[in-house]
Amino acid sequence: MSKKGAVEMPFAWLFALIVGAFILFLAIFAVVKIMQNENVAIDASTAKEIGVLLNPLETGFEAAKTTSLILPRETRIYNRCAKDETFGRQTIRLSQKSFNKWSDTDVNVGFSNKYLFSENYTEGKKFFIFSKPFEFPFKIADVIYITSANDKYCFENSPTDISDELSNLNQENIFVKDCPNNSIRVCFSGNCDIKVNLASKYVDKGNSRMYFNDNTLMYAAIFSDSDTYECQLKRLMQRGEELTSLYIEKSNIIAAKGCSSNLGNDLSTLSSRFNEIDSSVNLNSAVVSTVQNIQSENSASNCKLW
């Protein structure tokens, strides 16, 4: 009897142990999955929230605006850009540090009306967001630059207009004098981390050269990586092309009221120029002179379109 009982008891225990272990495994698996999903949901909603909070950075006629963003955890903001569709798409993906591990989120939050210039990803808890209007020749968009408080930028010996503008921003991680030792040096002559050539209008960063037209694009090239810069520039040109169509249509509407701007043909040329700009190398003197001509014609007109 005792022998049989000894066989029966271990079987019951074995059965309970296996089933118990299985239930425990299922419970742990479910908790891990729920935590992962929760992280994904938090990352996605924070990314969307960042995008929504960028709305107030739309400038009126002010030169530039800055604000800071503090997140509760160490965060990586991934900046992605797509050139497809009419206006392309800006996507933000967030990865937050939890238990010393970066969350693996594949949820991209997209916006069509935002142009973010930053490195491939920006890491930190505190971020600075600074925006500036891009006009070419009319206002195309407000471009937004995102930098981490961990990255300090040094603009020592920069031209007066640039150092004045940057000083007025009062952004903690941008220095125009007394730069910290570990800062990223931006120079307008000589050799340093980011070299800006104002005469030939290009920025050399790493192995890439990015061409610009004005200060707005110059900052964009300084604060972002080459792929992001080229993609966002194309998106800006796509929006410029659509805005040109709006101005052509507007010129027809006001011409019917006897107010002719005579810019119709020039705007058609500008539209095709925007379409041709696939890379910053195409921001050449021909394009810039077309833009400048249209700007001066519009300024001189009695029926200004913008």
Place this chain on the structure above:
Amino acid sequence: MKIARLIANYGDKMKNKKNGQLKIQQMSFMLIAVTLFFALVGMFFLTLQVSKIKESAKTLEEKNALLLVTKLANSPEFSCGAAFGSEKTNCVDSDKIMALKGDIKKYGNFWGVSNIQIRKLYPLSNNTKECDLSNYPDCNLIKIQDKEITSEYSNFISLCRKESSNGEVYDKCEVAQLTVSYGK
């Protein structure tokens, strides 16, 4: 006697076996009950999570509309720029808006809201007359995007256009309300 003992032993054996089977059955039922309980708790938890995500998506849409309405007038597709003298904030170029209305399909979900409309507030009018190119500017409502909505936010703007009288072209600005709504 021997037969009786054998029968008794057999009876005990069967009783033990039945007891064992009963225990396993009890355990199985218990396990099924525990699994069902956890499945139900899990489903309840998932429903809560989904509703929380939906709620936060709605809150974000609401926030987007609220923040957008204060700044939309300054975006390039709406703003007057320097077309009516000096640059002004919260000034919308209605000639440009009419051009935008005709081209709105391209803009789709560009601003991430369902509905954008501009209503002239002054001069007062009892009738609502929606603007199109045939009746513009003798109308008081410009519907730029028009989808089903749940809630809306608005902001006051000046709505400016070029106007002509006796061959003279002049700028005319009126008080209007820009409304942004988010959908279901």
